Amino acid sequence: MSVSTGxxxxxxxxxxxxxxxxxxxxxxxxxxxHRWIAAxxxxxxxxxxxxxxxxxxxxxxxxxxxxxxxxxxxLPGVSVLALVPNLKGAERAIAAGTPKLTMPPSASHAHSxxxxxMTTEAAITEVGRVCALRDSLPAGRRPHIEVxxxxxxxxxxxxxxxxxxxxxxxxxxxxxGADTVGLSDTTGYGNPAQVRRMFTRLRQELGGKxxxxxxxxTRGQGLANVVAALEAGVTTxxxxxxxxxxxxxAPGATGNIVTEDLVFMLExxxxxxxxxxxxxxxxxxxxxxxxxxxxxxxxxxxxxLPRGFAPAAxxxxx
Ligand code: ZN
Numbered sequence: 001m002s003v004s005t006g007x008x009x010x011x012x013x014x015x016x017x018x019x020x021x022x023x024x025x026x027x028x029x030x031x032x033x034h035r036w037i038a039a040x041x042x043x044x045x046x047x048x049x050x051x052x053x054x055x056x057x058x059x060x061x062x063x064x065x066x067x068x069x070x071x072x073x074x075l076p077g078v079s080v081l082a083l084v085p086n087l088k089g090a091e092r093a094i095a096a097g098t099p100k101l102t103m104p105p106s107a108s109h110a111h112s113x114x115x116x117x118m119t120t121e122a123a124i125t126e127v128g129r130v131c132a133l134r135d136s137l138p139a140g141r142r143p144h145i146e147v148x149x150x151x152x153x154x155x156x157x158x159x160x161x162x163x164x165x166x167x168x169x170x171x172x173x174x175x176x177g178a179d180t181v182g183l184s185d186t187t188g189y190g191n192p193a194q195v196r197r198m199f200t201r202l203r204q205e206l207g208g209k210x211x212x213x214x215x216x217x218t219r220g221q222g223l224a225n226v227v228a229a230l231e232a233g234v235t236t237x238x239x240x241x242x243x244x245x246x247x248x249x250a251p252g253a254t255g256n257i258v259t260e261d262l263v264f265m266l267e268x269x270x271x272x273x274x275x276x277x278x279x280x281x282x283x284x285x286x287x288x289x290x291x292x293x294x295x296x297x298x299x300x301x302x303x304x305l306p307r308g309f310a311p312a313a314x315x316x317x318x
Contacts, residue, residue: 020244131177188218
């Protein structure tokens with residue numbers, strides 16, 4: 001297996017096996033999930049969100065998450081993440097040996113109730129409880145806890161979300177013990193000016209605890225928002241292979257930004273991701289195999305790589 005270990009400038013965190021698969025009606029067979037995640041690792045993805053510890057009654061697509069985590073942690077060079085909505089999910093994730101947990105409290109009250117069945121205030125308290133659980137574990141068994149504030153750029157139910165509130169909430173979550181706090185455009189409402197402003201404020205307030213960006217491409221702003229976040233100093237971006245994804249509780253929110261297009265843009269801009277474009281494009285075949293007929297998005301996959309395309313690392317060495 002070839003795993004790139006060189007230096008990178010930007011971390012691309014693949015969320016397709018979680019954000020993507022939970023929003024499509026059909027369930028990808030567990031064996032194909034394993035092969036897909038392994039192919040993403042072979043392509044050089046260094047962080048993969050492999051599933052969600054939610055109630056399998058609520059999201060049957062995630063019923064095999066413990067098994068998927070246990071296989072994924074054996075892949076060399078990959079940081080394995082799973083989403084946990086609450087303390088119960090965190091307990092299950094920790095029991096399965098998940099090294100990194102991600103929690104999605106919503107800035108919007110209505111989305112919080114719809115998505116995780118608790119108020120925003122309760123969700124912030126819940127992050128504190130999960131951090132307390134982490135702190136009670138022996139050193140070496142404590143998972144990393146990242147938080148991504150959902151609906152940080154607007155909500156399909158409530159509309160605009162106060163920027164001041166999002167930043168205050170980020171500070172509360174960092175104080176509650178989260179290792180990092182990032183911002184998620186769950187609904188695809190964000191625009192580049194807003195993204196630059198919000199991440200600049202986030203980084204001013206949280207310093208080293210400021211986390212990454214999670215964008216959806218619902219209104220075609222995804223990659224423009226990435227560039228704006230890069231300008232604000234963000235170096236971690238979530239994306240989904242083939243643009244799978246959305247949010248079952250944010251009506252009209254379509255897929256995540258497309259990993260293939262994101263990696264192409266970053267590499268073309270001279271920013272190293274450690275990801276091999278050809279292998280990444282080839283991994284799409286596994287999504288097609290596991291979810292026959294499901295639409296896959298992506299401009300680079302459709303148009304192909306430009307003639308003479310060279311990744312950032314190759315151009316630096318030249
Ligand atoms: Zn999302």
